[in-house]
Amino acid sequence: MVIVPASPEPPAIAVFARPPLAGAAKTRLIPVLGAAAAARLQRRLTLHALAVAKRSAVGSVTLWAAPDGQQRFFRALRRRCGVDLRGQSGDDLGQRMAAAFAAHAGPLLLIGSDCPALTEAHLAAAASALVDERHAGNDAVFIPAEDGGYVLVGLRHPQPQLFERIAWGSERVMTQTRQRLSEHGLRWVELPTLWDLDRPADLARLVTLAGFAGWGGACRVSNGGNQVCADAGQRAQAPAAFGL
Template sequence: MTYADAAFPLAILAKAPIPGQAKTRLIPQLGAEGAAELHRQLVWQTLETVVATTPPASITLWTSLAHPGSPEYAFFETCRERFGIRLCEQPTGDLGRRMYAALAAMPSPGLVIGSDCPVLTPDLLKRCHVALETVECVFLPAEDGGYALVGLRRANRQIFEGVDWGSARVMQQTREHIDALGWRCACPAVVWDIDRPEDLARWQAWHQDSI
């Protein structure tokens, strides 16, 4: 069986949609409740995309900041029941540690994504996984200097160490680690995510065009 034919592990990292803690850079425009609702919409849309990509049993939603009995925990439970995916709690630590944990938990090479990149499609995700057949790592760089997807043929902490998470240098610094390891890297596309007011306007226009 080739990578093109196989189901593969796919992990989504998602914060809990807590008002005041989700999509904080959009709170001045949407308000705390509105920003949290947008986050819920993006998580749901991401799940709709990934279940069209690989079987639900291969998908794990890694959550954070949600406590049993809270509305946010109930939201994630609804996601689990609706889509048939697994829930896991993200470990403590920076984004690199959390991505490494998701990759290290996979039984075979797979992908890790966030929940705020609406332009991901099943075809693009499958192409990223197929790339791992011939390279050690695959990334989808984002226009803001970060990235929206990482896939590794084997988990390696070094990829994620010493990275200034949240800065415009994330992908550049990660490439330096890739080069130091002597790994081959595929970047099938450059994408954008929703963090800033201009991203929200772009998404609204894109969403309207896609209807």
């Protein structure tokens, strides 16, 4: 009798998101977009992240909402996008990510909603690096961010120690994470670096991406080279497949 090895379990995908509340969402962009448009952009980015995760067909998708899943926006996403909805828990980002990994026994990819450049191909590559037999020795996979953090972390098994002693929100996040990985003897792979949408200058890159052309009318470059943005984005459309 020939024994066929079991196929590795495909990773699930966790999408971390914050509510699109005017005055609290995308605060670094409020000076140039205005509070209302910054909130609309947060909404659009969350929809985009979920659409990419679903289209990737890598694995099941769970939306992890902060501070919980009670906001009407998140409940609508659960119904219309066909995803599970969970509330984040923990005092800082590290604790919240560790809790999400602890809630899923198998391999898991975790992303946020701040990287519109993340595609289905990136998720497929990260999944392969984590569970493909050719990469059987990898404990973790990362997509670093230009600002020193990361836009994706994937773990074969929960590793809560990776999220301790990290200066969250600083340019040292990825460097300190590499230190934690080395300290605990873990093997990891890093995929090509991507960018987060955090600063006004990032808006110029945003409008070059498919699905975000509707924001092009919001921004123009002044003669001095400074990014000038009006309160716009009102006509930016949500993914048609979600009906939102």
